[in-house]
Amino acid sequence: MSTKRLHNFWTKWRWECLLVLLIVVVAFVNARASNYFLNSTNLLRMTSDFIEIGILILPMTFIIVTGNIDLSIASTLALSASLMGYLFMSGWNIWLAAGVALLVSICAGLLNGVLIARLKLPALVVTLGTLSFYRGLAYALLGDQAARGYPPEFTYLGQGTIGSTRIPFALLIFIVLALAFGLVLHKTRFGRYLYAIGNNKDASRYAGVPVDRILITIYVLSSVVAALAGFILAARFGSTRPDIGLGLELSVITITVLGGVSIFGGSGTLVGVVLALILVAILRFGMGLMNLQGQVQDIVIGMLLIVSILLPTLIERFRHTWHWQPRMLWQSLAALLVLVLFISFFFWSRSLILFR
């Protein structure tokens, strides 16, 4: 019985276990490589760099579980933060401005949701369009200006710490949100519907699941949460410019997928996604401590993403349907040759300019 339970636990939480293992390995390597890693001040300060991404991955998980995607979150974030900044600069109370920006973010989410759910347009295409549209609106609002001078009670959102501790207040927001999203995804009807839609949208509809309404809801949720993340980011910066959070969507999607959420929808857990966030955070922080350049860090994260998706499929294939054919030998040899030639050319040709 207990082995069976263990087996069940393993099949259900395999991905999460692997992520924990990876986190331990990375933390260990970091601690060995740098004396500054295992330092509570440093770790806490580092968390604030990942809070906005962390908040954004929560609704993104919902959306990808249903088999859709939202490329526009970073732009919605910018739109909300810019609108808030714009209103604040025109003399509004900061909380009132934030409230209005929140309302606008609801509209932004509604537009995404309605186009996807009602007009049945592909999510990728719609949010690619709004990615550009919402970001453009942010530019239209603030132009070359920066909104600044936010009152301290607002900047506390992004810069403040809880009481006399060094724990960032925003971390608390993230933890509360993550718990809420996790409970909704795994313990409620709404969460169950998300998985059902992700696996088979039509069958869910036939079973009386209000598919359209749910899709619209999660896109609105995504935009509202993006607005919240925008406020926190603006508070952390103490200012807003329209390019705020540019390109965040790629990191968010990367972490979500790394967390075991299938890009085709229908599977994945929020625990896994949060673990992936922690993994990426300490990996990036560790690489920063080892003074790896930004682009090199991107290469590492990109490889991690590919390998994490590639390995399970490869293992699965080798276990089941794999049979050796002589053809494969020649193919892999050819591939290896091309790779070696390419690498040689890569280094040789750069040396022509750099070492002359």
Added chain:
Amino acid sequence: MVTETRAIDAPHRGLVQTFVRFREIGLIAFIVVLAFFVTLRNPVFLTFNNLRDIVLNISILVIVALAQAMVIITRGIDLSVGSTIGLSAMMVSFMIAAMPELSPWLMLPLGMLIGAILGSFNGTLIALGRVPPIIATLGTLSIYRGLIFLYSGTKSTINAYEMPPAFRQIAKGAPLGIPNLILFAVAVAVIVFLFLRYTRVGRDIYTVGSNPDAARFAGIPLQRTLFLVYLISGLLCGLAGVLWASRFESAQNNTALGFELQTVAAAVVGGVSTLGGSGRVIGVVLGAFLLGVINNALTLIQISPFWQQAAQGLLILLAVIVDATISGRLQRMIGGRS
């Protein structure tokens, strides 16, 4: 024999069907209307020089958007195109800067080879490794971009003065009266058209995208076709990289950064369905042209630069919505099965 009666009578149906088959008409109409209003605001729009500039500006986009379209037809996506262009441009520029005595035309096959290798890496991951295209190319987007940075090292930019004039002539020359860049785009469009229409491999691309399961049963080499599509995508990006370096007379770390979004937009606006199986060369060319016109028009009609991105996003969104609702409605009218 078994023939179903349908909701629409024959002549009406024929007309609708023609429209569905040539949905590019809608795109052309959109462009014409746009052009009309822009010309009203600023007659410069319809001058020869301005139109030539538009066509020049979209030439590289056309090449890469066609590559992107082929990938999307197979239900995939290639997000790494911008990085592939950048790496090809950088490596080629290094070569030509290091060996200015080489024939610059040699750079074309070199760039294409580099692109093809990068593309085949994507293809291996996707066809052999079964990694979802969006994930694989999202990964290689960062990896290839990082490689550009690693490659260029302390040099980071190849400037105009380091490139022999002959190399710059690859894109800029106009021995036939028409700028080479446009000729390249036209040639690629024609070749891709012929390839997709008149070769079995080209037809396989549609087959695989239209119904992958059935394709396997029909004996279509699914993996090989996918691999090939990404290889071709890389190859065209490699070519685009050479043209880019030649046209902009420089290679930088951020060359073609974010270009993938434009190529996807051009393909999708051009009527390539992200659900796979359909899309035409002429549509993609028109899609790219529409993007070029929008860009140009926004500048010409004095829209504040701060509003330009919003207007661009909105117009793309509109084009997609209009296309989807109209073609969806027509599709239903002729009683198509979902």
Added chain:
Amino acid sequence: MSASMPVFVMQEVSKAFGGVQALQNVHCEIYSGEVHAILGENGAGKSTLIKIMTGVYQPDSGSMQLEGRPVVFNNTREAQEHGIVAIYQEPSLFPDLDIAENIFVGRQPVRWGIVDWQRMYADAQALLERLGLKLDPRTKARELSVAQQQIVEIARALSMQAKVLIMDEPTSSLTLGEVEDLFAIVRQLRAAGTAIVFISHRLEELFTLADRVTALRDGRYVATRMMSEVQTSDLIRMMVGRTLDELFPKQMVEPGEVLLEVEGLSLPGTFTDVSFQLRRGEILGMAGLVGAGRTNVARALFGIEPASSGRIRIAGREVRIESPQQAMALGIGYVPEDRKLHGLVLELGIDHNISLPILERFSPRGWINTRSETEAARHSAQQLEVKMASVAQPVGQLSGGNQQKVVLAKWLGTQPQILILDEPTRGIDVGTKAAVHALMSELAAQGMAILMISSELPEVLGMSDRIVVMREGRVAGIFEREGATQELLMAAATGAR
């Protein structure tokens, strides 16, 4: 049996998947110019056998011979090149390509490596004419009806000069008239010397078409018999290994008051002016050709694609149904025609599938009480005798018959007053079929009103109290159980005198 030597022979073929023996020492001889039926319940190994014949799978042991020479197929292409072609249950066309290209997919006629479209269209036209389909070969496949698609698939097989044509339940999506047309084509092919392997769950079809029959059971070969020498009961015994009680165990109950009343229901392009009544305790059969609008009426009643005009009354009260949620609130349940696409979420467990439409019951405040959910699901599944490893097992792993039972359990869980069953026994084996019929009868006896759409006339005749026949989107006639015959229904469905 024209030839003395079989065209295709399988000897002692075995195949296992991860420890499960799908086929064990099966042999089979197929002659040119015969229609050879392969019979077996779901899971008996029919589809594995076909997939080995067509090169999708490679056998673990055993051998195959084509025209006396041993052959090995590494993939479907090699099998096709040897003239062995299969047509699968679900048409596997390419919706975005036109008819001609669907026929010649992967084998487009080329001249100097260049696809010769003109020749392709001409050849396709010739093939279509030979099969009597009057369609432009430039028509896109997505614009075709199921029957037309099937004919395109046959044209594809013909174009490959198939020596052996395998048809896997080709009739399951067709209606009677279309079936007749299909059979005419099959006979024509047989006369031309093609060997045809035919798979169907509709035993009566085999008697009209097949020459010989081979039965499989649990992955093992049972027997090969001449069709002329066997009767239905023999076939069932070969398949099931025992004799089965009645296939249509209809209990006669006195229908109660009118529960559902449909009046003048229309949706342009699909159905027009549909009216009928459904009583408590009644099974109302709905017959007609595919495309006659039967499924559309069902979908309209369930709010998936609402009707644009007309009235629906439930228990005398006029209602508007614009979404499945509304329909469910009114006590309507709908078992859709396509189990895998619409009936089930294959990746989810049996429990989560059964609870999906009634999740609110286990989550009054949004929070799911998993324990009571699992218990309820287990109870429903056991009642319907679903064979499962655990109640959390993904339904995708179950056999077709068991999947259908899960769909039924799911809808019975909503405790509907009105149950719409769309092709409830399509593609499921005889054993389960009988069980489903018994269940329907039982439910009606308890007072449920059942609307059953079926393309199998024996089923319609055997199970219904009354029968609505639809043709071209309209009600072509309503028949009482007494006095309804296959001929009458056929005539109404096709409009023939």
Added chain:
Amino acid sequence: MSTKLKLFAVMSLLLPMLIACGGSAPATDGSATNGSATDVSPTTAADSQPASDSASGGAKTYVLVPKNLGNPYFDTANKGAQEAAQELSVTVTYQGSAAADATQQIQLLNSLIAQNVNGLAISANDADALVPVGKSAIDAGIPVVTWDSSIAEGGRTVHINQAVSADIAAIQIKMASELAGGSGKIAILSATSTAPNQNEWIALMQEELKKPEYANLELVETVYGDDQDEKSYTEAQGLMTKYPDLKVIIAPTTVGIAASARAVQDAGKIGTVFVTGLGTPNQMREYVKSGASPQFALWNPADLGYLAIHALHAIASGQIEGKPGDSFSAGRLGQYTIADDGTILLGPPTVFNSDNIDSFDF
């Protein structure tokens, strides 16, 4: 092949000499420059090692943080910084984010603060957004010198001003006026609309144009090329199309000026439309000679990096506190004093034209 190799050998000998003539030290020591010549990977053990050393009281380690990596302007500044490092016997590492983005830069700075480096020299991507992180560095005892682009007050110890902003604006308008012959339409092609230094210069240029001697110059539009080559190119093209009688494009950004010059050249408008602004000689050499951009200005970015490190070292080693009025010696550049607004001024920008351009290499 072998002849080719020989050629390379000769060229590789010549290159350092050229660089030396240019006045900057060749960045060949490899311990600090990213992707340096001796190592394929931009990071070596040496990169992270000094940080640990500094904690244990060894040679000081400073970090030069550009807006982003792979930008030739900043790479040149790094050359100057390395020269200063050698003179002062300290280590200067060059650390940047992949994109010119405040979020990424803050992340980087946090990891540098965590390492307890001895000082930071930053070119800020966002003046306001970097204030909190700058403040936390100062709180942690790490002096923050900004250069090129400043962090707003409170987030930095001192700022090295490449030139007085008003001077930069004035010299560009003056060059434009000379090229336009005193009258006509001019336009500005900037980097991103959010770049603080760009916006300041643009505002000052507009002020400058109000002077009577520029009364005949008309600034028709400001467009943004986002420091992307292709976007800048199309924007410049758009300007020429829109204003057929445009005389001068001022691009106060190194990417934009090269792209504009190329657009002018490609349009065959050399002699009709002139490009000026701020650019590096290497990028512009071609266009100065072709006449597309007869003159442009820039300070020497290497000097900027050089001065930043000297100032940082003066503060970090306790020679000065970084208060207004403090004065320190910056090697070959001489003595500098911190002005009242907490800034240090590098000096007037150099104007490059066909006479002097060949004597510069950066």
